[in-house]
Amino acid sequence: MAQAARRVEHGIPTPAKYSIKIVINGQETQLEVAPWTTLLDALRNHLELTGTKKGCDHGQCGACTVLVDGRRINSCLTLAVMRDGSEVTTIEGLAKDGALHPMQQAFIDHDAFQCGYCTSGQICSAVGLIAEGKAKTADEIREQMSGNLCRCAAYPNIVAAIQQAMGAS
Amino acid sequence: MINFQYTRANDVSDAIRQIAADSNAKFIAGGTNLLDLMKIDVEQPSHLIDISHLPLTRVEEVAGGGVRIGALVPNSDLAWHPLIAKRYPMLSSAILAGASAQLRNMASTGGNLMQRTRCFYFYDTVTPCNKREPGSGCSAIRGVNRINAILGTSESCIATHPSDMCVALAVLDANVHVMGPSGERTIAMTDFHRLPGNTPQRDTNLNADEIITAIELPAEGFNKNYTYLKIRDRLSYAFALVSIAAGMEMDGKTIRQARFALGGVAHKPWRDQSAEALLNGQQATPETFMRAANHLLRDARGYDHNTFKIELARRTIVRGLTQAANGTPQSQSNKKIA
Numbered sequence: 001m002a003q004a005a006r007r008v009e010h011g012i013p014t015p016a017k018y019s020i021k022i023v024i025n026g027q028e029t030q031l032e033v034a035p036w037t038t039l040l041d042a043l044r045n046h047l048e049l050t051g052t053k054k055g056c057d058h059g060q061c062g063a064c065t066v067l068v069d070g071r072r073i074n075s076c077l078t079l080a081v082m083r084d085g086s087e088v089t090t091i092e093g094l095a096k097d098g099a100l101h102p103m104q105q106a107f108i109d110h111d112a113f114q115c116g117y118c119t120s121g122q123i124c125s126a127v128g129l130i131a132e133g134k135a136k137t138a139d140e141i142r143e144q145m146s147g148n149l150c151r152c153a154a155y156p157n158i159v160a161a162i163q164q165a166m167g168a169s
Numbered sequence: 170m171i172n173f174q175y176t177r178a179n180d181v182s183d184a185i186r187q188i189a190a191d192s193n194a195k196f197i198a199g200g201t202n203l204l205d206l207m208k209i210d211v212e213q214p215s216h217l218i219d220i221s222h223l224p225l226t227r228v229e230e231v232a233g234g235g236v237r238i239g240a241l242v243p244n245s246d247l248a249w250h251p252l253i254a255k256r257y258p259m260l261s262s263a264i265l266a267g268a269s270a271q272l273r274n275m276a277s278t279g280g281n282l283m284q285r286t287r288c289f290y291f292y293d294t295v296t297p298c299n300k301r302e303p304g305s306g307c308s309a310i311r312g313v314n315r316i317n318a319i320l321g322t323s324e325s326c327i328a329t330h331p332s333d334m335c336v337a338l339a340v341l342d343a344n345v346h347v348m349g350p351s352g353e354r355t356i357a358m359t360d361f362h363r364l365p366g367n368t369p370q371r372d373t374n375l376n377a378d379e380i381i382t383a384i385e386l387p388a389e390g391f392n393k394n395y396t397y398l399k400i401r402d403r404l405s406y407a408f409a410l411v412s413i414a415a416g417m418e419m420d421g422k423t424i425r426q427a428r429f430a431l432g433g434v435a436h437k438p439w440r441d442q443s444a445e446a447l448l449n450g451q452q453a454t455p456e457t458f459m460r461a462a463n464h465l466l467r468d469a470r471g472y473d474h475n476t477f478k479i480e481l482a483r484r485t486i487v488r489g490l491t492q493a494a495n496g497t498p499q500s501q502s503n504k505k506i507a
Contacts, residue, residue: 015172035175058205059272071274077201081175082219143502146405147269
């Protein structure tokens with residue numbers, strides 16, 4: 001991470017840009033970001049990876065969930081510059097060689113969405129949940145998925161989809 | 170969010186040097202609360218010092234049988250850590266009762282202590298708030314104060330501390346290790362957070378140039394008779410209206426030693442040793458628990474919308490102490506209250 005020189009024009013400091021490297025969906029990517037650029041905004045606005053959604057932008061809805069170094073987090077509540085050197089997986093990185101990830105297939109099989117806005121976050125969160133390995137029962141899935149809201153209330157089908165993917169993985 | 174400078178700290182002394190050099194600087198670790206507040210300009214640091222890469226991520230046993238937790242251990246790692254789950258299940262349970270899986274993956278142990286209130290008026294920058302803008306007044310006292318405090322309040326502030334984890338840490342007699350320009354010191358968890366008084370802008374007794382390095386738990390973990398019971402508007406992913414962390418040592422039906430603290434009711438985890446004293450040596454009955462509850466709540470005061478919390482707290486205490494005495498701790502996934 002190299003900090004570019006800060007310039008002052010008309011007495012107002014121009015924001016510093018920080019050069020960072022992140023492996024995104026297996027691709028090493030270099031980008032220049034302002035200090036306040038969240039990982040979510042870097043993905044959507046700098047890299048045009050718009051599969052990750054901005055819902056509340058305050059860590060309350062889970063639509064922005066991505067996997068950073070294998071762990072699910074809210075990308076709206078972390079700065080891109082803090083994630084310099086990390087590996088990020090978004091919804092665009094889950095399918096391999098044209099085949100859907102088992103979680104994506106399970107969401108289709110169980111009709112686990114309606115409008116679809118929360119779905120990328122739900123799927124990334126569910127992939128993180130399986131990696132954590134702490135949820136076995138439907139109650140535990142519900143509890144550990146509570147950070148992902150679905151205003152269409154597809155919850156029963158989301159739980160069923162996760163149970164299917166758990167069996168498959 | 171306003172413009173700010175971003176730097177990384179190389180080690181703990183570098184972090185202290187950097188924070189001492191800039192009175193408007195703040196540390197950032199998990200960032201889950203600070204960035205949220207920066208987005209709405211409640212927090213406006215000129216400089217963020219990123220401490221998230223410092224090697225304070227160990228959970229280790231120490232001499233005397235206790236456990237030392239690095240300040241940067243993520244909440245989820247701490248909750249699921251075998252040493253904590255086995256010896257301090259009340260702490261695991263409290264952590265898992267809070268936030269969401271994603272937030273717990275980000276949030277740090279030290280940051281959990283430093284999180285700020287969720288009072289609506291603290292967040293609403295167009296209304297007066299003594300915590301956000303000292304001297305401007307408290308909008309909550311005569312406002313929508315359903316979530317606010319009933320104990321230890323002042324005319325300046327009726328905010329609560331929102332943490333679940335800290336309630337368990339208070340019961341466990343945890344100590345907070347901090348480092349500053351003049352070296353290391355230890356603050357008892359029960360002294361870490363302050364009551365609002367007339368300086369509600371100060372949440373804690375940590376000095377501006379100090380950093381939390383670790384939390385240390387004494388050996389006593391209450392791993393048989395304990396609970397963390399959290400009452401809230403939703404069954405998950407909501408702050409406590411009232412919560413209780415309780416730990417006991419039982420001798421049959423007799424309580425040899427009991428400790429408990431409440432969350433969601435005050436500016437800090439609310440522990441009252443004179444209420445605990447009413448339990449020690451007594452039979453574990455609803456009447457015993459009610460006596461302790463009434464005593465703890467003797468000075469409780471409602472502010473209209475939150476008056477229900479006094480009776481809710483009474484019942485939560487009786488239920489929580491019953492769970493602890495019976496060895497039937499509240500499950501954090503099956504939400505039926507035993």
